[in-house]
Amino acid sequence: MTRSRVLRFTRRHVLATAAALASAAIAGPAAAQAYPAKPITFLVPFAAGSATDQLARALGTSITEETKQAVVVDNKAGASGMMAAQAAARAAADGYTVLITTNTTHAANEHLYKKLPYDPVKDFAPVTGLGKGGQVLVVKVDSPYKTVADLVAKAKKDSGKLSFGSGSSSSRVAGEMFKQLTSTEILHVPYKSNPNALTDLLGGQIDFMITDTATGVPQVKGGKLRALGVSTTKRIALLPEVPTIDEAGVKGYDMGYWFAAYVPAGTPAPVVERLRALLVNGTKSAAAKSFFDAGGSEAWTTTPDELTRFQAAESQKWGRIIKAAGIEAE
Structure with a gap:
C-alpha cells in the first residue's frame, strides 16, 4: 500500500470514528431521556x-x-x-x-x-x-442445640457428623468461617438458594445454617426456627435477645x-x-x-x-x- 493510500485510509478511519463518537454523544442524552421505553x-x-x-x-x-x-x-x-x-x-x-x-x-x-x-x-x-x-445462625425450633456453645460442643464430640447448608457464597463462607474459628469438622451441603436450604433445615435434613437475616428472621419470628447468634459484631434490633456469634464464644467472628x-x-x-x-x-x-x-x-x-x-x-x-x-x- 502506498503512503498516500495509507494516509487516505487513516483519514477516513479517523473521520468515521469521530462521527461515531459524535453520534453517540448526541444519542446518549436522548436515549437516557427516553429510558425506560x-x-x-x-x-x-x-x-x-x-x-x-x-x-x-x-x-x-x-x-x-x-x-x-x-x-x-x-x-x-x-x-x-x-x-x-x-x-x-x-x-x-x-x-x-x-x-x-x-x-x-x-x-x-x-x-x-x-x-x-x-x-x-x-x-x-x-x-x-x-x-x-448481616446473617443469622439458625436451627430447628425443636433442635437440641439451645446455644452456639451447644452446637460447637456437639461438633467437637462427633467430628464430621453435623451438617450445615448454604445457598449462596455468603452463607457458605459464613459456615466455613464458623468451622475454622471453632476448629471443628462439619459437613457442607450446597443448595441452589438459601430458601431451598431452609426447607431442608425445617425438614431435619441438615443441622443448621447461617443465612441472611431477610430469609431467616421471618422464620424465627414465626416460631419455626431458633436463632443462636447473629454474624455481625453488633446485635440486631429485630432480635435484641440473640447474641452475636462472637459474644457467644466464637471470638473474631464477623460476616455480613x-x-x-x-x-x-x-x-x-x-x-x-x-x-x-x-x-x-x-x-x-x-x-x-x-x-x-x-x-x-x-x-x-x-x-x-x-x-x-x-x-x-x-x-x-x-x-x-x-x-x-x-x-x-x-
Missing part, C-alpha cells in the same frame, strides 16, 4: 423468596410506579449465582437487563471457583450499591453481605445514571423500607465509581477469608 428485566441469581429476590421486587415496584414501565424479575438460581451473572454479562448493553446481585457473584465467586463463565469486573458496569445486612446493581459493560453512561436514579429512589420506597426493616438490613447507595472501589476492596477481603478458611477453589 420498554419493560426492564431484573436478573436475580437466587430463588424466589430469597433476600435478593425480595429486594429486586420491591425496587421493581418502585420503578414501575415512577416510569409506568413493567419490571420483570427473572430468577436464575444455581451455580452460586453464576447462571444469572453469565446471562447478564451476555445481554444487550442497553439498560434493559439489570443484574440485582450480591457479594456472592461479584466478590466471592472468583476465589471459590477456578473458572468463571463471566468476569465480575470487565463484563459489567457498576450502577449503585443497594443495601447491606451486600446487594448491588450492575448492567452489561458498554451500557451508555447516561442510561446508567438514569437507572441509578431510579434504583436510589427505589431504596427509599415503602416496599424497600419494609424489606429492610423486616430483614434487619439497611439501604446503602453509591455512585458507580464508589461501587467499583468498594467491590475491589470486598474482593480482596473475601479472598483473604476464603484462603484463611482453607476453602479450595472448585
